[in-house]
Amino acid sequence: MGMSTVTAGRIYRGQEFRQSGEQYRLAFEKFPFVGLAKTYNVNAQVGDSAACATALFCGAKTNFHRVGVDSTSDGNLCTGGRPLSSLIEWAQRAGKATGLVTNTRLTHSTPSAAYAHVLRRDWESHTDSTGCKDIARQLVEDRPGRDINVLFGGGRLKFMPSTATDPVDSKQSGERSDGRNLIDDWRAIRGRHDRRQRHYVYTKYQFDNLQPETTDSVLGLFSPSHMSFERDRNRGPSGEPSLAEMTVKAIQILSQKKHKRGFLLIVEAGRIDHGHHVNSAWHALTELAALDDAVRAVLATVDPSDTLVVATADHSHVFTLGGNRTPRGTPITGLDSQKDINGVPYTTLLYGNGPGYVPERNITRLERTHDSEYRQETAVNLRYETHAGEDVPVYATGPRSHLFTGTFEQSYVAHAISYAACIGHYRNQCQRPVEEVKAGGDTYRPQALLVVLGVTMAALRARQLGQW
Ligand SMILES: [Zn+2]
Structure with a gap:
């Protein structure tokens, strides 16, 4: 979602609403602060999604195609370098609820950088991963993946054994040659979430019937591979929810009162990229429209005074x-x-x-x-x-959104978010409200905060507003 995509997408949207188009404003174009992020990778002038997402989510640039690991070479055949922790992990350690929403496969290069650590982005299932622990297994078995409250996206086949037939598309079967059914394994996790409130859903009907009040954690896998382009989507009971619908439901689940320390949500409109890769501007721009709908829905759902929203891209395209x-x-x-x-x-x-x-x-x-x-x-x-190498815009609104101005490295985004949300390195640097300090104990409730990463979106929320 480079600048040309934003400009063309704004005109496209405006013209859909029967305006001339040029003057239309996308939802995130109304945000008060804008910066520019430099998207190169450690060893590449023009970045790929895995390394760019690692910069965005883990706060460190890395090498082309690496997911959640740094650029060093320590001889480890599976990671290449050292594993990096991510915004999701920092938020969980600070007691926040977390969510990951995408319309690509949940194991695809961008979302996986929020929870996995692999040398190559295409190691999504056992069959692809040449003996290393694949991305789907890391999501289900390891922290922080197994502790993520809300997981919505596509990519069912990466979680299913090759002996199982897809429940919606009977012509397709699972891709795992290790015989594992990771969906069953996810259901059986003995983790921090209430197992009675753990739900697996894979159709629009099941999604619509998901009640936030009785949901502690949810895995939604709505497509065998990537979810459909928004304009091709089956909206019927056996179909798929939209990006906006998934985002709103995620916020409803994560913002329940029981999550006293707020939440962090990452949302990716990942198919803008796929439209561009086949030179289909129509698909890229209609997917940007789906993101615009999602951001509009976010702004209508959260309290903008206690929620940081950041919208950006992992990289641009030659468009x-x-x-x-x-x-x-x-x-x-x-x-x-x-x-x-x-x-x-x-x-x-x-x-x-x-x-x-x-x-x-x-x-x-x-x-x-x-x-x-x-x-x-x-x-x-x-x-x-191919992708393009110029800087991408970063739009921000809400508490500490002024941090997102000027020209900065892409990896700065993760640190600015962690600073604003009092997580990660900055976890102990927020002042506690006076009355809570007096009362003693670990009762600090940090700021409500939400981050939208354009192609990728994250949200973070909490309560206490006084110290900002
Ligand atoms: Zn791409």
Whole structure:
């Protein structure tokens, strides 16, 4: 979700609401503070999701494709370097409830950086992981994964044995060759959560019937692999919830009174990236619209005076919005007002590289630029479009949102959040309210705080407001 995605997405949304589009404001564009994050990896000029998410969630840059481990080489074949702790772990240690919501597989590169430690991001299940403990197992067996209260996303097959058939799509079966059924294992965890209030759900119907009051922890796996693109989603009882619906339900569960020390929630709109990788601006922009809906729902659900909300991206894409005196209000998936040197029109949205490459440009192809299946043209022919290396915006509102200004390393985001929320290194640096200090004991209740990480979103919440 680089800057060009935000600008084009804002116009797309505005035009859906029958405006000319340029003046529309996405929900996070109303946040008072904006900064720029530098997204390079330790060994790469242009970052990948795993290493960028590790910077965002663990506060340390690392090498390309590493998940939750640093960039050192200690000879360990499974991690490469030292494991890093994450915002989720810091929040749990401070007594907060935690949640992770994504519309990709829960074991995919971005969400996994919040709980797993592996050398390679594609070690999602036993079959992929070359003898190392795979990401799905780490989520179910290890801390902090097993203690996360709310887990919503896709990727059921990574948790199911190869002998089991998918409960919704009978043509697919589990991907685990070790025979483990990690969904059953997750149900049986003897951890900090009440087992009677532990629920596994996998359809929209079950999701809708999930009662926050009787839910202490929940695992929702709504798709065999990634969840559907929002506009392709089955909204029926056997279908999938939207990103906004999952986010609101997560906040309802996490913000119950029993979670006295508040919560941290990470939400990822991970399919913006997938639209871009196939040069489908339509998919990227409609997924950004789904994120916009989710952020709007967040703002309507939490108290903005005690909740920090941060929206950002893990990295950008080689996506541009160009034109030469293109009239305001021109459909954003349409054509510029001038033609190329051969007299062939071109779209205002273009990519630097990817599968949309056309050796000889022609007018026939341009008759369907508004279709969901249309691929914008590129300069270089690649099977998949690449990420881009420029800085990404970081939008923030709520307590201590002023920390997110200027140009900073991406890893700073995790530290600023931990500072604002009094977790991690800053756990003991918040002043206690006077009356609680007098009363003695460990009764400090830190600030309510919520973090939205654009492509990725985290929330943190608590009560006490006085000391900010
Ligand atoms: Zn990507």
